[in-house]
Amino acid sequence: MSQLKVYNSLTRQKEVFTSLTPGHVGMYVCGPTVSGESHLGHARPYITFDVVYRYLNHLGYKVRYVRNITDAGHFEEEGREATDKIADKAILEKLEPMELVQKYTNLFHWAMHLFNTVSPSIEPTATGHIVEQIGMIEQLIEAGYAYEVNGSVYFDVKKYAANYDYGKLSGRVIEELFETTRELDGQEEKRDRADFALWKAAAPEHIMRWKSPWGVGYPGWHIECSAMATKYLGAQFDIHGGGMDLQFPHHESEIAQSTICNHTAPVRYWMHNNMITINGKKMGKSYNNVIKLTELFSGNHPILEKAYHPMVVRFFILQTQYRSTLDFSNEALQAAEKGLKRLWEAYEALSKLTDDGLQMTAGDTELDAKCSKLVAEFDEFINDDFNTAKVLANMFELVPVINSIKDKIIPVTALSKTTVELLKKQMKVYVEDILGLQNVSAADNEKLQGVMQLLIDIRKEAKGRKDFVTSDKIRNQLASIGIQLKDEKDGTMSWSSS
RNA sequence: GGUCCUGUGGCCGAGUGGCUAGGCAGAGCUCUGCAAAAGCUCCCACAGCGGUUCGAAUCCGCUCGGGACCUCCA
Incomplete structure (x- = not known):
């Protein structure tokens, strides 16, 4: 059997996957910011890495899968005064910050359940790890890579870049970062434009605030992931996943912080899923083209022709390799809907297939060989950087064979018993255990x-x-x-x- | 402006040097009381222009188009 190869964003090539600790895998995936509802775009990483998790488990690894909940919010630097996103929204909706966060966390879990994703091993919250974040910031200051100004603490990118390769992951050229002409709020406090906040002093109106050695404030954008990944996965771990849009500055900064604190590069394989687009444009708040998951499932959105079942969405996402963009359209979703139905019905027919008292003798050796090859390739394709699109393509090639046998257009005797058993076993493993698909049609009471x-x-x-x-x-x-x-x-x- | 990615048949999408991807839609046929479903067959694409090569969707160059990041972002 072929070896698992993973495209590593850090080296920009596919690499054979080996885990740091034999038999174990540590995996961290950037989770949702629960200041609002998740949308279709958010579904992609969680479904993508769900398959990664499921497959690693299938291979026999004991995986610790950590996916955080960002409930402390990130501050906004652009325009106005620095505000905590969550605190801001809470005032608008007249809710307690934690009440709001709880609401969207619940909604997120509800959607993840409908997508049939396996729960992470640990789902740490940012607000639950303020102590760890402060600890890490203190380490950074002690090491001389962070400095305090007026109750805020910033990471010294220039110093880091002098000794380490800042920009390696995202392909950023460090000199250009220093030349950015954009004027940002709080810029005057920083020694350099490229520096980023580790801790921000809270303005009096801030609701979410914590005591720290530098005064009352709240943590910066990137430190939570470094702190929680270190706590639960150690100084170095195997896989870190997230959306491509997080490469810079989020992941780049994570590397910098963790490298200084833990004296080693934190992650061995960086994996990034590509975006879901709509009319060719990335789905995102700033583009005003988001379809929330609740809207997707209910069909309650102007551009939706109908409601789409979560399983259809999952299937739709898996029909594309995770590193390609995936363009949303009603037509594409409806194609997925029909495709999934056909696949599922054939899958059920296969599981009911019996020898009918006849000998399964591989009467058609060519067909028999073709089927066992198609099945064998499941492993090969998933091993090739999780190419679920190709796995599904092979399944669809098996569909006519299964249906033909069911309808007795092809006699059961055409295949060998070995092949039929292999087919049944591997289809179940892949369809249900690895791809995590489920029956769409409800009401089986x-x-x-x-x-x-x-x-x-x-x-x-x-x-x-x-x-x-x-x-x-x-x-x-x-x-x-x-x-x-x-x-x-x-x-x-x-x-x-x- | 800088860095990078990308352009595949009506639509969505695999695919990195030679072999039918696949799904959906469409057409014809078989089956059927009629349908649906299913099966079979067809639709053989790779932005454009050059170049490398025995051979390119796949490598190189240019042109044109689309996108991402550089700011919160999955």
């Missing part, structure tokens, strides 16, 4: 099953006496409420609801 069976019986009887008025009425009325009846090749009827 017993009463409905009973009612449907009754309708199917009545329709069969009507058809038997050529009473097509009745049989069509049953079929059409069910269709109008979203239940599809299918006459199978063997004379039975099945149904599915959408």
Whole structure:
């Protein structure tokens, strides 16, 4: 079997993955800022790294997956006075900051559950780790890489850049950072424009504030991830994930802080997912083109033609390699919806496939070989930097074979028992365990099953006496409420609801 | 302005030197009481112009287009 290769943003190439501690993997993923609702764009990293987590587990690693909740908010430097985003919003909505944060955290968890993502091993909050952040800032000051001005503390980028490679991850040229012409608030306190805040003194109106050695204030943007990653994963760990837009300055600064405090580069493999776009533009607050997850699931948004099931969204995201941009459109989502349905129905048909008392003898050696090859390639493709798009493509190549066997267009004897067993096993592993897909159609309760069976019986009887008025009425009325009846090749009827 | 990425068939998207990606849509056929579903077949694309090569969507150059980051951002 091929080895897992991961594209490392730091080296800009695919590298064979080996874990620092044999059998164990430490993985940190930048989590949501819970100052507002998550949108479609946010779904991408959490689904992407969910598959990474699931696959590493599948490979037998014991993974500690840490994903933070940013509930302390970042200050805004641009324009106006520095304000804490969360504190700001709280006033608008007349809520306590922690009440607001709780609300959006709950909403986030609700969406993650619907996406069938596995919960992280640890989900630390920024507000719960103020002590660790202050501790790290103190270390930075002691080491001479941070300085205090008027109750705020800044990281000395110029000094760091003199001894380390600041800009390596994001491809930034350090000289250019120093030449930035933009005027930023608080700039006059910094020794250099490129310096970033570790701790900000809080203005009196700030609601979220903590005591520190430098006075009352709140932590800067980047320090929380460094502090929490260090605490739970150690000075150096295997994987750090997040959106591409976090490469600079967030991840670059994380590297700088952690390198000084822990005397080693913190992360071995940096992984960044690309953006979800809408009409070619990145989805984001500043672009005014966000579709919130609640809107996506309910269809309640001007550009949505209908509601989309979370599983459809998950499938949609997995049909693309995570490092490519993914363009949203109703057409694309609806294509995903139909594709997932077809895949799932074939998957269910496969699991019900039996030998029918016949010998599975690989009567069609060519087809048999083709199927086992398609299945074997699942491993190869996922190992190639998690190419879920190619895994799914192979599954779709297997769909006609499965359906043909089900409909007896191809005899079961065409495949060997070994191949069929392999197919069943690997499809289950990949579809459910690794890709984390689930059945979209709801309502599998017993009463409905009973009612449907009754309708199917009545329709069969009507058809038997050529009473097509009745049989069509049953079929059409069910269709109008979203239940599809299918006459199978063997004379039975099945149904599915959408 | 700087740094970087990117341009694939009606739509979404794999793919880095030679082999059908795949999904959705569309057309035809088979099956069916009629449908739906399913199966089979077709639609054989790679922004443009040069270059390298026996051979390029894939490498190089230029042109044009799109995007990301440089500021909070998944």
